[in-house]
Amino acid sequence: MTSPAIEIDSLRVVRGGKEVLPGLSIGIQAGRITGLLGPSGCGKTTLMRAIVGVQIVAGGRVTVLGLPAGTRALRSRVGYVTQAPAVYDDLTVGANLRYFAKILGAASERVAAVVETVGLTGYGDKLVSQLSGGQRARVSLATALLNEPEVLVLDEPTVGLDPVLRQELWTTFHELADRGTTLLISSHVMDEAERCDELILMREGLILAHASPADVLLQANASTVEEAFLNLVGTKERAG
Amino acid sequence: MNVRMTVATGVRVLTQLRHDLRTVGLLVLVPVLLEALVKWVYSDQDRVFQRVGVPLLGIFPLTSMFLVTSITMLRERTSGTLERLLTTPIAKFDLLAGYGLAFGTVAILQGIVVSIVSFGFLGLEVEGPIAGVVALAVLNAILGTALGLLVSAFARSEFQAVQFMPAFLLPQFLLSGLLAPREQMAGALEALSNVLPMTYAYDALTRVAAGDGFGGRLALDTAVLAGTTVLSLALGAATLRRRTP
Numbered sequence: 001m002t003s004p005a006i007e008i009d010s011l012r013v014v015r016g017g018k019e020v021l022p023g024l025s026i027g028i029q030a031g032r033i034t035g036l037l038g039p040s041g042c043g044k045t046t047l048m049r050a051i052v053g054v055q056i057v058a059g060g061r062v063t064v065l066g067l068p069a070g071t072r073a074l075r076s077r078v079g080y081v082t083q084a085p086a087v088y089d090d091l092t093v094g095a096n097l098r099y100f101a102k103i104l105g106a107a108s109e110r111v112a113a114v115v116e117t118v119g120l121t122g123y124g125d126k127l128v129s130q131l132s133g134g135q136r137a138r139v140s141l142a143t144a145l146l147n148e149p150e151v152l153v154l155d156e157p158t159v160g161l162d163p164v165l166r167q168e169l170w171t172t173f174h175e176l177a178d179r180g181t182t183l184l185i186s187s188h189v190m191d192e193a194e195r196c197d198e199l200i201l202m203r204e205g206l207i208l209a210h211a212s213p214a215d216v217l218l219q220a221n222a223s224t225v226e227e228a229f230l231n232l233v234g235t236k237e238r239a240g
Numbered sequence: 241m242n243v244r245m246t247v248a249t250g251v252r253v254l255t256q257l258r259h260d261l262r263t264v265g266l267l268v269l270v271p272v273l274l275e276a277l278v279k280w281v282y283s284d285q286d287r288v289f290q291r292v293g294v295p296l297l298g299i300f301p302l303t304s305m306f307l308v309t310s311i312t313m314l315r316e317r318t319s320g321t322l323e324r325l326l327t328t329p330i331a332k333f334d335l336l337a338g339y340g341l342a343f344g345t346v347a348i349l350q351g352i353v354v355s356i357v358s359f360g361f362l363g364l365e366v367e368g369p370i371a372g373v374v375a376l377a378v379l380n381a382i383l384g385t386a387l388g389l390l391v392s393a394f395a396r397s398e399f400q401a402v403q404f405m406p407a408f409l410l411p412q413f414l415l416s417g418l419l420a421p422r423e424q425m426a427g428a429l430e431a432l433s434n435v436l437p438m439t440y441a442y443d444a445l446t447r448v449a450a451g452d453g454f455g456g457r458l459a460l461d462t463a464v465l466a467g468t469t470v471l472s473l474a475l476g477a478a479t480l481r482r483r484t485p
Contacts, residue, residue: 015485016485052327053327053482053483054323054326054327054482054483054484055483055484056483056484056485057483070327070482070483072329075327075328075329076328076329078327080324080327082320082323082324084320085320086319086320086321086323086324087321088252088256088319088321089319090256090259090260091252091255091256091259095252095255099248099249099251099252100328102244102245102248103245103248103249103325103328103329103330104328104329105329127259140324143324
């Protein structure tokens with residue numbers, strides 16, 4: 001059992017007068033892929049923003065690699081990929097990556113490497129505005145891989161991607177985890193769950209389950225993650 | 241201050257502009273066309289053109305840079321790239337300074353072109369050195385960039401950002417001394433004009449035009465313009481929030 005790379009203690013976030021996270025506590029294991037699953041609006045993105053330190057929090061503590069989230073020293077050790085691609089439309093793929101490489105202090109040779117990782121070889125000179133939505137998402141993902149951070153927080157990185165490419169990206173994620181990278185990957189698609197080492201099922205700011213995919217199914221007496229989710233919601237509601 | 245990141249940001253913004261040559265064209269041409277228009281308006285009153293022509297060489301670039309930068313920065317915010325950058329090691333001041341560097345480069349081009357046309361073709365004349373006028377025009381454009389970056393922090397949408405131009409710059413224009421001598425204004429207005437940057441832009445350009453040496457009041461004007469630029473960038477960095485709701 002490894003020590004947690006991310007520790008969250010009684011995290012409370014209020015957005016627009018609504019309590020999005022009412023007091024969440026969880027530890028995320030180092031060197032593993034943790035899948036954060038739940039419907040749209042359940043607080044996945046808010047939790048991720050708190051971990052990278054851009055979310056105003058109302059209370060609680062978020063510790064990443066032993067330091068308070070968002071600390072200057074963490075900003076080169078934690079990579080973040082937002083749900084909407086955060087790249088410059090009016091720059092080429094290569095220019096985007098070269099800029100982020102400079103900001104992240106990554107060697108310029110890394111640009112070609114990450115372009116290959118996300119399957120965009122040959123697209124270096126294309127303007128991002130000429131790419132499809134999925135290709136843009138991959139450029140955005142590539143920026144976070146440049147400096148090989150110890151923690152990667154990926155908000156829905158595989159939405160709308162070709163299944164073949166999705167498979168390849170998951171292979172990459174596993175390779176990164178094998179080398180010791182901690183990955184937190186959100187998805188609203190339950191079928192990605194089995195690819196993760198650990199699962200966190202979330203609904204309305206609460207954690208329904210946190211275990212390995214097999215244990216989640218066992219706990220919920222279910223055969224699919226989707227079914228487990230429904231069973232767990234039912235259990236909570238009967239209990240609540 | 242990290243020079244590598246500042247320069248990288250400057251290069252990135254300039255590369256973005258290279259893909260948008262129409263904007264660069266507008267930035268360079270609009271002050272030229274406005275200056276030509278002023279010449280035409282006062283075609284029978286050359287004395288007036290000579291009086292207002294030089295200060296406007298600074299005020300037009302200040303205004304256009306203010307608008308363009310505030311919108312560009314707002315775009316950085318709404319596109320999500322700002323939040324992404326704020327999770328990286330770049331310091332907020334370095335990001336803004338990078339913008340200042342990029343638009344400062346465009347400002348040099350803008351200042352040189354509008355000066356060449358004004359002095360070469362429109363018959364504008366100054367007692368002092370033309371290089372001094374060009375330098376002040378560029379300084380004003382950079383000031384406009386810094387002010388634009390500062391106010392963009394307070395705008396939530398493009399509609400709000402564009403309205404900062406009339407709200408923030410037009411009063412400065414009215415009180416700068418260009419339309420009426422400041423000494424003849426009501427005491428409160430004169431006092432207000434003393435703390436507005438455009439007043440110093442007007443004063444400096446008027447003094448260079450009159451052939452005043454660099455010293456005394458002209459040096460003070462220049463120091464105020466440069467100081468306001470740095471202060472705006474620092475304030476802009478301070479008001480840029482890493483954490484948002």
